[in-house]
Each structure stands twice: as C-alpha cells, then as structure tokens.
Amino acid sequence: MIRKRRTATAVAVAVAVTLAAGCGRDSAGTDDEARSVAQGQATGDITVWAMGTEGEKLGAFAQEFMTENPGARVNVTAVPWDAAHQKLASAIAAKQTPDVSMIGTTWQGEFAGTGALDPTPTDLIREDAFFPGAWDTTVVNDTAYGVPWYVETRVLYYRKDLAAAAGFPTGPANWDELKAMAKAMQAGGAQWGINLQPGKTGSWQTVLPFAWSNGANIAGDDGYTFDSPEMTEALAYYQSYFTERLAPTELAEGALEPAFVRGDIGAFVSGPWHVGLLNEQGGAGFADKFGVVPMPAKKSATSFIGGSNLAVFKDAKNRDGAWKFIEWLSRPEVQVRWYAASAALPAVQAAWQDASLSGDANLKVFGDQLADVKAPPTFQTWEQVAAAFDIEVEKLAKSGEDPATVARTVQDRAASIGTGR
C-alpha cells in the first residue's frame, strides 16, 4: 500500500509539470549517438545502484578498482529488488539518477525507452567479448544501452541414479527422450517424472526454451508473433506433461528441492543457482547424485538467457568514470573474481576459460548452453506481455486450455498491449 502511494506521488508531480506542456506522441526513436570516453584513469565519485546480493557485495569488491584508480570513489547503494523498479522510474522522472545502475535484462527496453540511458561507447566496450545472447538484451532499436554484467540460463537438472535406472544414464538429449525418461522414472517409483512451472510469475522462462527449440519466434521487427504452429506444438508438448500426470500442477514454494533430494521428482528445468541450493539441501555426497544437461533438443536446443546489465544514465554526474568502472567490471579476470564472490555467471566469454569455471562439470554445461540462448525482445512492454503469458501458461497447465487457443490469446493480448514504440 505504502509503495503504491509513493509511486503515485512521484508520478503525480511529474504529471503536474508535464500536463501543461501539451501533446504529440512521436516515435521514441531518438537517434542516440554513442559518445567516446576520455582516456586515462577514472576520477571523482561514481555512484552505483545494485540490487539483491550484488548490491551487498559490490561495495567491498570495488575497493580494488579504487586502488587502481586512486582518484575515483565508488559509492554503492544496495537496493532491494522489490523496490528497484519504482526507484529507478522515480529517479529517471526526477532526473536524480545515479551514475551507474544494475538493470534487470527484462527492464532494459522500458528504461532505454525513456531516453534516460547513455548509449554504450563503442571505443571502450567491445561487443564481441560478450555472449551474443547477453549482448542482445542491451540492444533497443539497434542501439546498445549498457553492458551485460552477469548471465543465467536454464538447463535440465536430473537425478543420475533414477535416470540410469530409467535407461538414460547421461540424461535426455531431445524431446522424445525427455518424455520417455520422465515416464520411466515415474514407473520406477518417483512420484513425478519432472517438474515444469505450471504458470505463475516467470513461468515463461521455462516455456520459451521449448518454443525456441521448436523454431518459434515470439517477436519480429514489428511486434509480437506468438501465434505460430511452432509455438502451438511446443505448448502442446509442454501441456502433455501435465495431462499425462508426469508433472505436478501444484507444488508449494520450497517443496521442489526436498522432493528432488528424496527422489520424488526426477528432473526439473532451472538456472545455475540450483546447483548450490541442491548441494546445500542434499548434504554430503548429493553432488554425485544429480547432473545437468543442456535443454533437450527439438530443432535446436535453445535456452533462455537472463541476468543483469549495467547501464549509465544520461544525467550521470560522472559519465566517464561510470563507463570506466563498467569496463573494469567487464574484464575477464574481474568477472572470474566476481563469480567467486557472488556465484553470478560471467557474461564475458573469455572468463569461462578460467579453471574455476571450466573445471567444474556442471558449470561447463551452463557455459555450453550459453552458446545457444535467446533473450526475450527488448520491447518496452515485454514485462507486461510476459505477465499475460504466465496467466495463459497457468490455464494451459491447470485447466487444460487448448494450446492453439493459448497461443492465439497470448498473441491477442500482446497485440493489444503493443510494443510501446
């Protein structure tokens, strides 16, 4: 309640000013030119906002940058995820932005659309250093606004012991094998062959890899394109896990990990954070009992890429220092150390050659998967369309909605929401 009221106030003040000004929504295609960054060390104060664990750990981590650049001071403000979106929106409206902020990849379109982000200086940051899928999340209307900081992607987790008994000792490689394995695991005594998100917030991140692997494209240059035979087929395949009772339609929060540890659930799709969670909950020796494989293939084995970017604001007081700090954070050796500090996967490809990443069998799978990933479109309205998609996925999984209807409904909703351009 309080949060809502605060938004209204911030916005209201902005409106009070703007209403007097008049009208004319022209295309937000402001032709931004990336400006270059001055040579030499960074100087002055650099204010940074970062969310969650990153916000808590980045401050101490930046000490090293200050040692290398004695003239610069990095001030990190940790922002809770819940409040971050509003805080950034209010800051942009009031032109009281920090120099640098972490930006969730799915917010990139919206915030770049406000015209508040500084285009990435091409003389300082090299695009080809990053995973292409990660770089795409920074690009809005053909201009990059920011730099990928860390990434996450979805892979398939499976119980090695159950999979071996089911006849898939190295895990499933494609759609048919995944289905066969889930069935065999259930026949072998597991309560559920697999867990797939049955709707709810963020379920699109589990569904879209199946759609992309089947060749579906959810957006073109002009807008959303959810309604395709490929999408319908992928949705039907996803739904079959629920109709054949291979996957639960309701799993309480926090129930997945213990069920997987007990062997009640044979497999699930998730991101890198689950490796640590499972080792923690499974106790000693559990690390040998589960494995990860890239997303099962259909036409391809494309997964979802998410994570966070770093962006500099046009209203930054210390633009050059800000970009230099980002450039420093993007160096492979710094990315490796940041991985050690925060367990966030490097967005810079070269960092993956380090032994701490390439030597770990599970991490290697994530590294391999990152070569075949897609990001959702950077339209300003993506978050809203994703929420609509989540609702339809829930209908698909829980109330047996026809897959073709789901694809059409999502497309209708997406079309009425528009791309925001």
Next chain:
Amino acid sequence: MSGPTTTVVDAKPAAPPRKVGDRPAKRASKWRRAVTGWAFATPFTALFLVFMALPVVASLAMSVTDLRSTDLRNPLAVNFVGLDNYTRLFGDELFVRSAANTLVFVVVGVPLTMVLALAAASALNSGLIRFRALFRVGFYLPVVTSIVAIAVVWRFLLDPEAGLVNNLLRLVGVDGPAWLGNTDTALPSLIVMAAWRNFGFLMVIFLAGLQGIPQHLYEAATLDGAGRWQQFRNVTVPLLRPTLLFGAVVTGIGFLQVFEEPFVMTQGGPLSSTLSVSYHIYNQFGFGNYGYAAAASYVLFVAIVALSVLQFRLLGERD
C-alpha cells in the same frame, strides 16, 4: 515552530482590553484571531496540499492521459485521451476479474469480520470468559503482527502436504485440497485469513461501544422477561448501531482495497482467482501504465464512496 507563530501568540496578551461596542478593536481582534488560526494551521495545510491534495488532483489529471513510464523524461509525448482509460478498463478481462474477486471479498469478508468481532466483543463483555485480558490481547495480536509473519504461518497451516489444516482433516478421513493452489478454495482461504487478521481491531471498538450501553437497560429488559438473545437483539444491536455503522464502513473500505493478502499469499493466482483491484492497479503501475492505473484507482475510489453511502443508508440513523 516557525517565527511568526510565536510572535502572534505572544502578542495576544498585550492587546488592549476589549471594550463593548468598540468596533475597530473588535475587527482587529477578529483579524488577529484569524491570523493566529492560520499560522497554526499553515504547516499542516502546506504539507497536506503538497503531499496529499496535489497528488490526488494530479492523478486525476493523469487518468485522462496515456502517460507511460517511458514518457517520464519526454513530457511532450503524453496525450490527452479523455475517458479512454476508463472505457478500456471495462474491456480488460483482468480488471473485470479483479473487480468480481474484490466484490466477493467485500460481500463475504465484511459480514464475516463484523460477526467475528461482535461475537468476540460480546463474549469478552459478558464476563462469560475467564482470562479476559489474555483473550483481548490474543484477538488483537493479528492486527499488530506483520503481514509477512502472518503469511508464513498461514502458508504453513494451509500447505497441502505438511499443513496443519490438512493433517487435522486427514485424522477424520478427509483429503483436504491444496487450499491456496485451487481456484475454488484460494479466495475463501484468503477471506478467512483477512477476517481473522482484521476482526481484532473492530472487536476493540465494539467492546468500547458495548461498555457504553447503560446497565439499567438490561436490568429493565430482564424485568420485562427478555432472554439473552432478545436482550441482544432489542437492546444491544440498536444502541450499538453507530458503532456498527463505523465498523461496516471501515471494514468495507479495507476489503475494497484488499492488497496484502493476495500479494503475500498467492500473487493473485491460481488463474487470477485472488487478483484484487488494488493488486491489479499495483501491477499496472509496475508495468509503467501510469495513466491506466490512475484511472483504475479512481474507479476504486468511486466504488468506495458508493459502498460507504450505501452503508450509511442501510445502517445509519433513520429518524
């Protein structure tokens, strides 16, 4: 305190003694009184205007524009769209759904809360219950407990596998549903939880109301041969009417604005069956649809006014 206020207040005793019929002096003192009043009222009035009135007016203005979060730096892009946002609302499947859910919240939740509160207050007042202070604290505790802590406990209670509710049901051989995961039970579960969380506040008010009823009326009723139930119907309820009206209006507003319960317990799911209007507005602000969300807020505001008027008509003084 600001300087001028002090000056004016200090100056007052120094004023010449008032003479009856002395018109200029009277005018001066009237004027001075007005200044003093305004001086005291100014700090509050200024804060109220800037932080309460202005946002309300601005959000009304906002509700007739297509303002989005991406326009924040580019005010020229905002268009006046008239009542478009309002007409769009009623074609929005989710808004209609949330309005229906909220209506259920009000229609079921308000009477439930009132009955719980009145029953608890009567029991505490009648002396039937021992350890009165303990119960009073116990019933009031949910009101002051953080919703987050409450959510953790209730989610545990309602857990389909390990939850206390379903474990108890299993003892009597009933297989309980996944309370929060089922479209039929999620909304009722939340209503019960919301009523439990809020009735303590009303109970305290009802208790005060009950204690304001003179004892001799009950004695007179007893002499006339009225039983407990008749006393309750013919003495307690009529005399408690203003208190009940207050309770109904406050609870009605609270349930129309219900947000926290679905937010922390179900995120509006499953299948939007617990999405409330406030939650829908919150989401729309989150998506950056500021104009649209402001329009929805005003529809909610009108609904609140309408419900309150209705309650005054039904429960208010009739003579």
